[in-house]
Amino acid sequence: MANSLFSRQQHGILLSPDPELAALFRSLWASSELEWLVIGQGRRAMEIIFNEPPDILVVDNRLEDIKSAEVAGIVKSENVYRQLPVILCLDAGDLDQPWNWNEIEADDFLVRPFLPTQARERVHLTLCRATRSMDANPLTKLPGNTSIISRIQDLIDRKDDFALAYCDLDYFKSFNDRYGFSRGDEVLMMTARVIVNTIRSFTGIRTFVGHVGGDDFVFIVPADIAETACQRVVEAFDGIVPHFYDEDDREREGIVSTDRQGEVRSFPLMALSIAVVFNTGGRLKHYGEASAIAMGLKKKAKENSKSCYVLDRRAP
Amino acid sequence: MEEDLKTVAKGKILSIRDLPTLPRVLDEVSRLVENPNTTIEAIAKVISRDQVLSAKVLKMVNSPVYGFPGRISSIQHALVLLGINVIRGVIISTSVFDIMAKAMEGLWEHSVGCALATGLIARKAKLKEPEEFSVCGLLHDLGKVVAAVQLPELHKAVGETVRSQDLRWLEAEKAVLGFGHDRINAWLATHWHLPPTIKEAMALHHYPERAQFYPQHAAAVHLGDFIVRIFEHGSGGDDQAVPLSPLALKILNLKLTDLDSVLDGFAQDLAEISCVDFTPEELSPSSGKACN
Numbered sequence: 001m002a003n004s005l006f007s008r009q010q011h012g013i014l015l016s017p018d019p020e021l022a023a024l025f026r027s028l029w030a031s032s033e034l035e036w037l038v039i040g041q042g043r044r045a046m047e048i049i050f051n052e053p054p055d056i057l058v059v060d061n062r063l064e065d066i067k068s069a070e071v072a073g074i075v076k077s078e079n080v081y082r083q084l085p086v087i088l089c090l091d092a093g094d095l096d097q098p099w100n101w102n103e104i105e106a107d108d109f110l111v112r113p114f115l116p117t118q119a120r121e122r123v124h125l126t127l128c129r130a131t132r133s134m135d136a137n138p139l140t141k142l143p144g145n146t147s148i149i150s151r152i153q154d155l156i157d158r159k160d161d162f163a164l165a166y167c168d169l170d171y172f173k174s175f176n177d178r179y180g181f182s183r184g185d186e187v188l189m190m191t192a193r194v195i196v197n198t199i200r201s202f203t204g205i206r207t208f209v210g211h212v213g214g215d216d217f218v219f220i221v222p223a224d225i226a227e228t229a230c231q232r233v234v235e236a237f238d239g240i241v242p243h244f245y246d247e248d249d250r251e252r253e254g255i256v257s258t259d260r261q262g263e264v265r266s267f268p269l270m271a272l273s274i275a276v277v278f279n280t281g282g283r284l285k286h287y288g289e290a291s292a293i294a295m296g297l298k299k300k301a302k303e304n305s306k307s308c309y310v311l312d313r314r315a316p
Numbered sequence: 317m318e319e320d321l322k323t324v325a326k327g328k329i330l331s332i333r334d335l336p337t338l339p340r341v342l343d344e345v346s347r348l349v350e351n352p353n354t355t356i357e358a359i360a361k362v363i364s365r366d367q368v369l370s371a372k373v374l375k376m377v378n379s380p381v382y383g384f385p386g387r388i389s390s391i392q393h394a395l396v397l398l399g400i401n402v403i404r405g406v407i408i409s410t411s412v413f414d415i416m417a418k419a420m421e422g423l424w425e426h427s428v429g430c431a432l433a434t435g436l437i438a439r440k441a442k443l444k445e446p447e448e449f450s451v452c453g454l455l456h457d458l459g460k461v462v463a464a465v466q467l468p469e470l471h472k473a474v475g476e477t478v479r480s481q482d483l484r485w486l487e488a489e490k491a492v493l494g495f496g497h498d499r500i501n502a503w504l505a506t507h508w509h510l511p512p513t514i515k516e517a518m519a520l521h522h523y524p525e526r527a528q529f530y531p532q533h534a535a536a537v538h539l540g541d542f543i544v545r546i547f548e549h550g551s552g553g554d555d556q557a558v559p560l561s562p563l564a565l566k567i568l569n570l571k572l573t574d575l576d577s578v579l580d581g582f583a584q585d586l587a588e589i590s591c592v593d594f595t596p597e598e599l600s601p602s603s604g605k606a607c608n
Contacts, residue, residue, distance in 0.1 A: 139383075189383030190397065197399035203352050236396045243387050243511075 005124055007154065010034040011052075012123070015045050015071065016060035021089060021114070025058070028120045042066035046074065053084055056127055060089040069104040076105035085130040087123065089114075139185055140192040142211035148218055151208050152287045155220070159282040163226035165309075166275045166294040167195065167233070169215040170302065171255075174267040178255045179246075187244050187270065188215060191237065195219055198232045223278050230274050230309035237272045238307050245269065273301035274309035322494055328466045329500055330507050335465060336411045337368035338424055345369065349404045359403065360392040367427045367454050368461060372406055373398060374451070375508040385509035389448045416464060423461065425550025427454050432585055434540030436578045441568040443532060452517035452533050453540045457552060459500030459518070460485070467493075478554045485553035486522060498522055525563040535567040539575070543582055 014025055014036050022038040029036075037054070039045040042063040049057065057075065059068040068088045076082045088109040095111070108126050110119055135144035143151075155162050169191065176184040192211060199207045199219050208220040221229050242250045249255055256266045275297035277290050284290055293312055301310040345362050348354045363369045370391055377394040378385050388394050395403055413420055434453025438446035464471045470493055477488040489496040498519055505515035517533035520526050521541055524534035538561055544550065545557050565572060 186384040186387065190387070193382065193397040193399070197396055200399060200401075201356070236393075239390075240388070240393050240396070243389070243393070244384070 004033055005128060006033070007150070010055040010127060012036045012056045012058060013045065013049060013054040014038045014058045014060075015042050015063055015068075016040065016058070016089065017064060018060055018062055021060060024114060024116060024119065028116060028123075034123075042068075042071055046071075049075065049084075050081070053081055056085050056087065056123060056130070058087045058089060058123070061091065061094050062089075069099075069106075072104050072106045083130065085126045087126055137211035137213065139188055140211045142192055142196070142209060142217075144210065145212055148208075148210035148212060149287050151210070151220065152290060156279060156282075156284050156287065156290075161223050161280050162220050162278075163223045164277045164279070164290050164294070165219045165221070165226065165230065166277075166291075166298060167191075167217040167219070168273055168298070170271040170273055170305065170307075171267045172215040172270055174255055174257065175245075175270055178249075178257060183244070187241070190240060190244065191215070191217065191272070194236045194240065195233055198236055199229060201232075202229065223280060226276050226278070227309075227311060230276065230311075233274065234272055234307040234309060241270050268305050271305060271307040273298060273304075273307070275301050276309060276311045278312055325467060325470070325493065325495075326503055329459075329462055329503055332462055332466050334411060335368050335372065335462065336413045337366055338417060338420060339412045341366035341369060342407070342410060342412060345407050349400065349407050356392065356395045356400075360395050363395070364391050364431070364450070364454070365428050367424065367458055369406075369410065370451065370454055371458055371504075371508075372410065373403070374455075374510055374514070376402070376406065378509040378511065380509065386511050389451060389511040389514055390445075391451065392447075420461070420464070422551030423457060423553065426544060426552045427457055427550070429544035429547070429549040429582075429586070430454065430456055430537065430540045432540075433543040433578070433582050434536050436581050436585075437536045437539045437543075437568065437570075438532075440574055440578050441532070441536070441570055443536070443568075448513060449517075449533060449536045452514055452521075452537045455514060455518055456501070456521045456537045456541060457497060458504065459497030460553060462504060463489075463497060463500055475553065483554070484556045484558070488554075496522075522558070522561075524561050524567060531567045535561070535564040538564045539568070539570075539578075543575075543579060546579070547582065547586060549586060 009032060012025070012034055014022060016022060016038065017040045022036070025036050025038070028034075037048075039048065042059070043065050057071075059071045061068040063071075068090075072086045072088065075084055075086055082105070085107040086105075088106050089112070090109050091112050107130070108122055110122060131147075135146040136142065137144050152164060169187070172184065172187070175187065192209075195217055196209045199209055199221060202221065202225055205222055205225070208218075210218045212218060219229070219233075242253075245255075254266050254268045256264060258264050275294045277284075277293045277297070279290070297310045297312055301308055341362060345359060345366075348359050348362060363373060373391060373394045374388065376382075377388045377397050382397065388397065398406075431450045431454035434456075435446050435450035438449035443449065460471075463474075473492045474485065474488045477483060477492055478485055481488070481491075483491065486496045486498070498521065501518035502515065504510075505518050510518075513530045513533045516527050516530040517537045520534040521537040524531055524538045527534040538558075541552070542558050542560055545552065548555070565574075
């Protein structure tokens with residue numbers, strides 16, 4: 001599995017009455033890499049799909065009891081299953097009439113006669129595309145929680161040294177309350193660009209940036225550049241963020257608002273707090289440890305109303 | 317009839333896809349972006365000397381694609397937010413003027429000079445973020461560049477009118493086109509989602525007293541333009557002084573005598589920017605190195 005595209009064994013379900021198609025799919029992959037469950041009838045398969053969703057679903061249009069488009073429609077109309085990629089297998093004649101791909105939310109299709117290499121690569125591409133787009137943050141398009149956790153766990157399992165930085169914005173809520181959500185989204189888009197470009201400016205190293213959600217971001221860099229990375233991210237953010245306020249608030253360097261009790265409160269300009277956890281010498285065993293340490297450090301970072309970063313200096 | 321010309325001209329102006337620049341700065345930036353050890357600061361410093369490259373990066377970073385239109389007015393910030401890959405893409409897709417290059421050199425010197433003078437004015441008036449004022453100065457005549465590219469026949473007619481009737485460029489534009497580069501600036505700034513400070517400075521640098529929201533920006537560029545013309549540095553297309561708006565100084569809380577020290581400072585810095593000539597490097601006796 002050293003050269004495999006996937007970090008674990010993949011499970012596929014093939015719905016087809018065609019034994020040749022089943023044989024082809026089973027011949028293309030070792031079962032340790034991609035294992036196929038072949039079911040000859042469509043309706044019977046739905047319960048299996050719902051109970052144990054596979055990584056990929058391939059539906060033959062030659063199914064006698066249900067149209068392939070209908071299977072795709074059932075899967076894709078449920079939010080918990082719609083991430084499941086679906087490939088349709090068609091006969092050339094099936095394409096005589098144009099298909100409405102807005103309604104049939106399939107991810108790809110194959111046409112008889114099947115070329116084995118093409119079928120293999122299309123399945124690979126569909127699987128990879130599905131993992132890419134699966135949990136991207138809808139606003140920033142950065143990898144989301146699932147990718148973040150699997151990346152961190154992967155690094156921990158390989159006992160790689162790395163620094164994991166958790167970033168969030170101070171006073172983001174008061175900004176949102178004052179200016180509304182779309183102005184808040186502007187700030188999140190800006191923050192994402194600042195982090196991504198600053199981290200990418202370190203060339204020749206492996207890095208990762210993810211968006212946990214809301215105003216929470218993470219980045220992963222080699223331990224030795226973590227502090228420089230934090231400094232640069234904070235500096236760029238602090239320079240740019242005043243421009244996201246209206247002129248009067250920028251002038252007074254903060255927001256003044258009246259709360260529900262009628263009390264006048266003031267909030268400083270938004271600041272970036274970063275907590276950095278180091279995994280050196282394989283000290284971390286689980287993703288949860290990293291986030292627990294980071295949450296503790298975050299409190300410390302938040303004591304400062306200006307942008308700042310806190311490094312976990314505890315010895316391994 | 318005149319309205320028709322204006323509508324057609326506006327359509328042509330806004331449809332600009334390929335805005336060329338002069339080779340000197342482009343070559344320098346191209347070398348910088350290919351160097352893996354380059355810094356954003358170094359690239360920003362060079363791009364800040366070219367009105368077209370500056371306009372391109374500000375247009376891109378303020379486009380709705382990035383999610384915060386109209387927010388970014390600094391070249392340095394724009395480059396941080398775009399990132400090196402996008403910057404590289406902008407640079408390699410930028411072409412250079414061929415036949416018009418010679419005619420454009422004066423306008424490039426004029427715009428760099430105006431950026432410098434506007435920045436000095438902003439510092440003298442103790443305004444925040446003087447760099448933003450420099451950008452306003454740099455872009456104040458961008459409409460002339462875009463007109464030259466998109467409306468070449470009309471642009472030529474304006475030049476001829478300037479010479480035959482001894483008019484200022486703006487007056488000749490109004491005679492030939494019915495509108496000036498200030499109007500073109502306003503169209504471009506709106507269409508490109510540039511920040512309102514830059515938009516107002518570009519659109520109203522001839523009439524700062526008409527500025528509704530950011531009169532300081534318009535007034536600072538107005539004075540910058542005035543100063544660079546006194547020194548006859550570069551060319552805005554004509555060789556006439558601009559009439560000084562009596563309100564420009566008042567808007568900035570400056571006295572006429574304050575201009576003396578700005579003029580002195582400009583004269584000193586002129587030596588520096590004079591090194592930034594826009595002829596191709598091999599023809600230029602002074603190497604750009606001495607200026608850095």
